[in-house]
């Protein structure tokens with residue numbers, strides 16, 4: 001865990017269609033089953049999960065690239081019940097950034113680090129001195145009148161049949177927008193495109209250095225695990241703290257205007 005090294009092979013199953021919470025949970029059960037045959041994991045160990053959407057306390061708030069039925073559902077609960085262990089869900093790009101900032105390409109960086117994952121969509125993870133500003137969703141900023149990810153994600157590049165040079169030139173516009181607002185000190189590129197950076201690196205232009213993710217496509221897996229470990233430790237600490245007694249209202253506090261009058 002401390003090194004980011006995977007203890008089992010990476011297993012991969014296609015996202016089911018439609019990608020409803022129930023269908024995805026079923027696929028995850030198969031995936032976890034495959035991993036467990038190679039690497040026994042204690043029953044009380046939590047599982048980390050990265051999802052392409054805004055996640056607040058385990059609840060999915062947006063779903064640009066997965067079934068809309070996720071919105072309002074607790075990924076922690078649905079997947080946790082399916083696999084029979086505590087699950088902690090986090091945005092996929094936040095997870096990838098966590099791994100890179102703590103252990104990978106951004107581990108020595110100071111200041112503002114921006115992780116961008118370019119694959120099916122464009123995900124973002126923003127870090128300030130190592131601390132995550134969660135759920136930034138910078139793939140959805142407007143670029144030339146459209147959602148940036150609809151023009152420049154890995155899938156969009158293929159759909160638009162863009163050569164790497166053309167894609168990189170347009171991607172530079174996107175980076176320039178982000179730099180104008182956020183002034184990152186380092187940009188880490190992850191997702192599918194980071195594996196072939198040699199094909200377009202020479203065309204990229206930015207103020208901050210752009211480096212490929214050290215863990216390439218596994219940063220999301222590593223970061224989701226790091227996040228699960230962090231949150232489990234936080235929950236254990238909270239559970240060990242003495243419960244706070246509810247604050248008694250001062251005797252002199254005036255009755256609220258909408259409270260029924262006391263009749264003695």
Ligand code: BGC
Nearest residue numbers: 052053054064093121122123
């Ligand atoms: C989603 C993000 C996600 C990104 C990469 C976007 O469409 O809105 O939450 O991080 O895709 O998967």
